[in-house]
Amino acid sequence: MTVSAIDFIDLKTQQQRILPDLDQRMRAVLSHGQYIMGPEVGELEAKLAAYTGSRHAIAVASGTDALLIALMALGIGPGDEVVTSPFTFIATGEMIALLGAKPVFVDIDPRTYNIDPAKIEAALTPRTRAILPVSLYGQCADFDAINAIAASHGLPVIEDGCQSFGALYHGKRSCALSTIGCTSFFPSKPLGCYGDGGACFTDDDQLAARMRQVRVHGQDRRYHHPALGVNGRIDTLQAAVLLAKLEVFPDEVAERARVGARYGELLGDAVVTPYLASGCSSVYAQYTVQVANRGHVQKILADAGIPTAVHYPVPLHLQPVFSGLGLGKGSFPVAEAAADRVMSLPMHPYLSVEDQRRIADSVRVAAKEGAC
Structure with missing residues (x-):
């Protein structure tokens, strides 16, 4: 008997839901022909700022560019240090190193997978120029504690909110919790376009002006470049896609919370399910559990038509590109233990109860076999 496969992320159902608005907005761009920095970009920025409660939103070409532009706006460069998490996508540490600065890793909280604030102070040196926490898997890091440490040392905080856009932290939105917030609109993100964004x-008005300048080659007016910058603009077509998706985003965020809660009920104690810190919500960019014998569990699930993914199998300090930091295995034991055990399940707002039950049943069986 053929087993029907379940989508890891279902963008098709969402597209059908927003198709009339999406079609109208994209046709408008094709009609006016302003494919770079067209009016939709400004409209998107205004709506993003209003959604987060931020004074300024600067739309850029990708989440990676967002991190780079934020660091550049703060003047971070060679000889500087930026404190961050080793348990994240490469872009977080990569953008620090690309500017000639040094990523200084701090181990994570074993429950939330976010940077452990209790370990930050010991990592600070006279060369520390910023703290860059990651809001992993859709839940914000502990910004009250992080901001307090940063304030006591006169340091800016950049939130890598590439997985947490839409999440709440004590009533405030992700990306509006620190000096600068950064997010990604990669297609698989909770709010994603149809390309990079x-x-x-x-x-901060001055930081906003600097980031807008960095985004367009350091230009403050046409062909006048007082600073170095990058080509970090978002395409107008992608802005149009995001405007259509923003219309349904609040509903999708609520549905993600329901899907996440249902997973917790269905999976019980068969695996380690996500922990939500007090006062926090999650947009579940990934629904990530911990299992023993992960490879075996993944194979059983694959045979049952259930896709899985691992975010992330190798912490940044163990990546070859960062070998020069001299941080071997055992440097950050909590992150390393998580990297060996985490596994992400299908997650999106349109996941049916029936499919969730099928997934949960298979996970319970696979986890039991994997533990043997």
Whole structure:
């Protein structure tokens, strides 16, 4: 008997839901022909700022560019240090190193997978120029504690909110919790376009002006470049896609919370399910569990037509590109233990109860076999 496969992320159902608005907005761009920095970009920025509660939103070409532009706006460069998490996508540490600065890793909280604030102070040196926490899997890091440490040392905080856009932290939105917030609109993100895209957020007028300048080759007016910058603009067509998706995003965020809660009920104690810190919500960019014998569990699920993924199998300090930091195995034991055990299940707002039950049943069986 053929087993029907379940989508890891279902963008098709969402597209059918928004198709009339999507079609109208994209046709408008094709009609006016302003494919770079067209009016939809400004409209998107205004709506993103209003959604997060930030004074400024700067739409950029990707989440990676958002991190780079934020760091550049703060003047971070050779000889500087930026404190961050080793348990994240490569872009977080990569953008620090690309500017000639040094990523200084701090181990994670074993429950939330986010940077452990209790370990940050010991990592600070006279060369520390910023703290860059990651809001992993859709839940914000502990910004009250992080911001307090940063304030006591006169440091800016950049939130890598590439997985948490839409999440709440004590009543405030991700990306509006620190000096600068950064997010990604990669297609698989909770709010994703149909290509690459991202945004930076801040309440600081001067930083906003700098980030807008960096985004267009350091230009403050046409062909006048007082600073170095990058080509970090978002395409107008992608802005049009995001405007259509923003219309349904609040509903999708609520549905993600329901799907996440249902997973917790269905999976019980068969696996380690996501922990939500007090006062926090998650947009579940990934629904990530912990299992023993992960490879075996993944194979059983694959045979049952259930896709899985691992975010992330190798912490940044163990990546070859960062070998020069001299941080071997055992440097960050909590992150390393998580990397050996985490596994992400299908997650999106349109996941049916029936499919969730099928997934949960298979996970319970696979986890039991994997533990043997």
